[in-house]
Amino acid sequence: MSQYVLRRLLIAIPSLLGISAVLFFVLALAPGDPFSELATNPNVPAEVQAALRAKFGLDDPIYLRYLHWLSAMVHGDWGFSFVSRMNVDTLILQRLPTTLYVIGSAQILALLVAIPVGVYAATKPYSVFDQVANTLAFVGFSLPTFFTGILFILIFSVTLDWLPFVYSADINATGIRWLLEMIRQAIMPVAVLGLFQAASMTRFVRSAMLDVIRLDYVTTARAKGLGQAKVIVKHVMRNAMIPVVTLIALQMPAVFGGAIVTEQIFRIPGIGSLLISSILSNDTPVVMAVTFVFACLVVLFNLIADVLYGWLDPRISLR
8 A cells, every 4th residue: 555655646746747847837928917006107227127127037938947847846946926015825824724724624524414314315225205305416516615705695595694704814813713703704604615525426436336236246245245335335325436536536626716716705804815816916936836735735635646546446456
C-alpha cells in the first residue's frame, strides 16, 4: 500500500505543476495588473511606477515571471497583496479554515444523506420510498445553490427569524455558546451545499448498488444463508462504493465552485469570497494563490480517492 500511495504522490506533482503553469499564463494574458490603478493616479510619478513594475518583474517575459513565481512558492513566498497590504499566505490562512469547515461539513452531510437513502432505495427498487427518493433527488440537483440559498434566507431568516443569514467570523461569545453560534450560522450554507451534493450522490449510490446487488456472488452469499443486512453491508456496499468514491473526487471542483457562490450569498469570509474580491480589484497575486490552493485541494481529494480505491479493493494497490 505504501508503494501505491507513493506512486500516486509522484503522479500528483506533475499535475500540480501543469495546473500552476496554465493558471499563471491565463492570468498573465488577462487584461489589467496589480498596478493598473497607478497608471491613472496623478499623484504617483512615472519613475515610481516603473521602479515598482521592475521590482516585481511585471515587465519580464511570461515564462521568467512564472519561474520566479514557482521558485518563490517553493520557498514559501506566496507574494504580497497590493489591496489588503499583507502577505498572501497570511491572508489565505485567515480564510481557509472557514471554507474547509463549511465544505467539509457539507460533504459529511451529503454522505450521511446519500449513502443510507441510496442503499435502502436500491434494496427496495420501484417502491414508494424509491420513487419519493428519486423525485427529491431530481428536484435537489435541478435547483442551483444560489436559488436554494436565497430561498433558505427568505424562509428561515426573514420569515421565521430562526437563523442568521450573514456569517460572522467574530462571534462575541466563548465556550459552548460560541460553538452553538458557529453551528447555528453554518446550518444554512452547509445545508445548501450538502443537500445539493446529496441529490446527485443518492442517484449514483442507488445505481451502483443495483449493479452489484444483481451479481452472481451476491446470490451465492444469500444461498449460503447469510442475512440480508450482512450481504448488503459486507458484500455489496464495499464494491459499490468504488464508483461512488470516484464521483465524490470528480465533484470536488463543483463543490468549490458552489462554495464560492454560497460564500457570496451568506457573506462567509472564506477564500471563495476572497477570490471574487481579488478578481474585481485585479489583485493578481491573491487570485493566483487562491486558484492554486483550490487546485491543490482538488488534487488532494483525488489522491485520497486513489488511496480509498486501494482500501476498498486491495487488487488495485497491487497493480
